[in-house]
Amino acid sequence: xPRPDFFNDxxxxxxxxxxxxxxINVPDVATxxxxxxxxxxxxxxxxxxxxxPESGFDESxxxxxxxxxxxxxxxxxxxxFRSDVDRTPPLSLTFTRTLxxxxxxxxxVEAEPEFECDxxxxxxxxxxxxxxxxxxxxFSVSYIRRSADTQxxxxxALIQNLNENQVVSLNLANADRTRxxxxxxxxxxxxxxxxxxxxxxxxxxxxxxxxRAGYNVSISxxxxxxxxxxxxxxxxxxxxxxxxxxxxxxxxxxxxxxxxLLEGDFYCNEVLRSINGVQGPALTIFAGSGVTITPDFGYxxxxxxxxxxxxxxxxxxxxxx
Amino acid sequence: MSExxxxxxxxxxxxxxxxxxxxxSLSNGQVAFLEGTFLxxxxxxIEGTNRYxxxxxxxxxxxxxxxxxxxxxxxxxxxxxxxxxxxxxxRLVDNTGRSGGVLVSEPSRLALMAAWGVGTYTFExxxxxxxxxxxxxxxxxxxxxxxxxxGNVFSGQVWWVGEDGVVLSVETATDKQGDPYDVVRVDVxxxxxxxxxxxxxxxxxxxxxxxxxxxxxxGSNIQDCTPDEQGNFSLQxxxxxxxxxxxxxxxTTEGIVIEVAxxxxxx
Numbered sequence: 001x002p003r004p005d006f007f008n009d010x011x012x013x014x015x016x017x018x019x020x021x022x023x024i025n026v027p028d029v030a031t032x033x034x035x036x037x038x039x040x041x042x043x044x045x046x047x048x049x050x051x052x053p054e055s056g057f058d059e060s061x062x063x064x065x066x067x068x069x070x071x072x073x074x075x076x077x078x079x080x081f082r083s084d085v086d087r088t089p090p091l092s093l094t095f096t097r098t099l100x101x102x103x104x105x106x107x108x109v110e111a112e113p114e115f116e117c118d119x120x121x122x123x124x125x126x127x128x129x130x131x132x133x134x135x136x137x138x139f140s141v142s143y144i145r146r147s148a149d150t151q152x153x154x155x156x157a158l159i160q161n162l163n164e165n166q167v168v169s170l171n172l173a174n175a176d177r178t179r180x181x182x183x184x185x186x187x188x189x190x191x192x193x194x195x196x197x198x199x200x201x202x203x204x205x206x207x208x209x210x211x212r213a214g215y216n217v218s219i220s221x222x223x224x225x226x227x228x229x230x231x232x233x234x235x236x237x238x239x240x241x242x243x244x245x246x247x248x249x250x251x252x253x254x255x256x257x258x259x260x261l262l263e264g265d266f267y268c269n270e271v272l273r274s275i276n277g278v279q280g281p282a283l284t285i286f287a288g289s290g291v292t293i294t295p296d297f298g299y300x301x302x303x304x305x306x307x308x309x310x311x312x313x314x315x316x317x318x319x320x321x
Numbered sequence: 322m323s324e325x326x327x328x329x330x331x332x333x334x335x336x337x338x339x340x341x342x343x344x345x346s347l348s349n350g351q352v353a354f355l356e357g358t359f360l361x362x363x364x365x366x367i368e369g370t371n372r373y374x375x376x377x378x379x380x381x382x383x384x385x386x387x388x389x390x391x392x393x394x395x396x397x398x399x400x401x402x403x404x405x406x407x408x409x410x411x412r413l414v415d416n417t418g419r420s421g422g423v424l425v426s427e428p429s430r431l432a433l434m435a436a437w438g439v440g441t442y443t444f445e446x447x448x449x450x451x452x453x454x455x456x457x458x459x460x461x462x463x464x465x466x467x468x469x470x471x472g473n474v475f476s477g478q479v480w481w482v483g484e485d486g487v488v489l490s491v492e493t494a495t496d497k498q499g500d501p502y503d504v505v506r507v508d509v510x511x512x513x514x515x516x517x518x519x520x521x522x523x524x525x526x527x528x529x530x531x532x533x534x535x536x537x538x539x540g541s542n543i544q545d546c547t548p549d550e551q552g553n554f555s556l557q558x559x560x561x562x563x564x565x566x567x568x569x570x571x572x573t574t575e576g577i578v579i580e581v582a583x584x585x586x587x588x
Binding site: 009010012013014015016017019025053058059060066117118119155156157158159160161162163164165166167168169170171173175176177178179180181182183198201202207208209210211212213214215216217230233237238239241244245246247253261263265266268269270271272273274275276277278281284285286287288289290291293302304306308310311316 | 327328329330332361362363364367385397399408410412416419423424425455457459462464465467474475476477479480481482483484485487488489490491492494503504505506507508509510512513514517518526527528529530531532533534535538544547548549550551552553554556557565566567569570572573575576577578579580581582583584585586
């Protein structure tokens with residue numbers, strides 16, 4: 001049995017709880033019920049807790065405490081510890097004993113992760129004292145429950161806080177691309193999926209991951225500074241893409257698209273962006289001397305008539321128009 | 322004379338060097354920790370090694386900082402105590418703000434250090450080394466965090482989000498033994514309509530129905546003309562028959578002028 005002298009001391013003092021949070025005015029009669037503030041020292045000899053990387057525990061704000069001791073019947077007694085970390089449901093760790101368990105029975109318990117891919121929120125061990133004495137105090141009540149924040153607080157040095165000390169998983173997502181819109185009175189583009197601000201590509205990547213430079217990317221590593229640098233460099237990595245890269249595997253162009261552009265709209269060579277280098281959106285064509293320009297707005301027609309209308313004409317001319 | 326047979330845990334330590342090693346002098350020759358200044362300690366720096374000790378205490382007018390070193394660096398963890406002292410537990414954090422342990426004391430005991438006066442007090446390992454039982458090994462979980470250039474640290478369930486033309490994806494490859502592994506791929510492909518997004522307010526951008534072709538109707542000859550790769554269309558006069566054609570097409574800042582060179586009749 002490890003350190004029995006230490007345990008012997010502990011079942012005669014508040015430890016592992018803070019002084020003043022347990023063992024106050026304990027009834028002399030061994031079968032009298034007790035409150036948590038009256039928790040007899042001989043119930044618990046030692047405990048310790050490791051707060052997980054996603055526990056949210058902050059030792060300057062939070063505590064670990066014994067919340068409830070419950071007699072389940074059949075000789076089973078549970079010790080439920082909790083933390084006041086603001087979580088729903090609260091962080092809870094339950095140890096189970098039988099009346100036959102010997103003095104200083106030690107049990108290690110790990111809380112179940114809430115979701116797949118999560119780390120256990122916390123874990124701990126509990127060393128109990130004489131279980132028959134615990135049962136005596138529970139003879140007339142089925143449980144003892146904490147009733148105030150100042151009760152059954154575990155010594156802070158018995159807690160190892162690993163909150164935010166580990167990358168549990170890597171999750172990938174892509175923000176939406178800028179999607180084309182249509183002018184008023186024109187039918188909107190429609191996709192076979194509902195455009196969203198963020199598309200989750202993959203959740204819960206764990207283990208040894210590797211990085212690969214795709215299109216126009218250079219990835220470099222500096223082992224001295226333990227730094228990975230991503231650089232956007234034209235034609236680096238896999239070079240320039242020949243087609244658009246999907247934000248998620250099922251991404252498709254708009255319904256009815258003829259050019260396959262994922263965001264909709266047109267390629268550069270599908271629309272007139274300029275005529276003779278003069279850009280729009282409003283481009284003016286002037287009719288100079290000898291030319292008449294007539295628009296037909298109804299049909300979208302511009303008639304350019306080189307009619308020499310206002311020029312002096314010779315009977316014979318070698319100049320071609 | 323009565324004797325306390327089972328002293329409480331912390332009071333039982335107040336007249337001992339604990340949590341420092343018995344060999345620690347607790348003095349740097351200038352100032353000294355009294356036995357019982359600290360009652361307990363629990364140190365578990367995520368990147369730490371062993372042989373933790375108080376390497377420096379910085380006392381200012383508003384707070385004092387306890388800097389803890391280890392076998393590899395003199396500045397592994399820092400505990401800050403604000404004045405006036407109200408807390409009995411000093412939280413130790415590493416240089417990225419992550420928890421690395423606690424020092425247990427009482428405000429009245431910590432106040433002894435405030436009496437040292439404003440200044441910086443350095444200690445050697447032999448003067449203030451923590452007991453090995455106060456030093457908790459930390460498992461090596463692999464990557465502990467991502468730290469950006471800005472200094473922000475991310476841990477736990479970390480999300481990488483590609484945006485503004487950066488696309489992230491995952492591929493599965495196999496190693497030489499045929500075991501699969503995940504490869505995070507980064508593509509920088511741009512966002513073709515990004516300028517549209519910059520419009521603020523958003524409805525400042527008005528989409529248009531663009532001209533996609535110019536149909537040239539020349540008598541019965543009809544031809545649809547499309548722009549070149551850059552979206553440009555050229556309007557030129559035909560000079561195939563004469564070196565000095567009278568029809569001119571020129572561009573101005575206002576637009577395109579189509580005209581015939583010649584003189585107007587004089588009246």
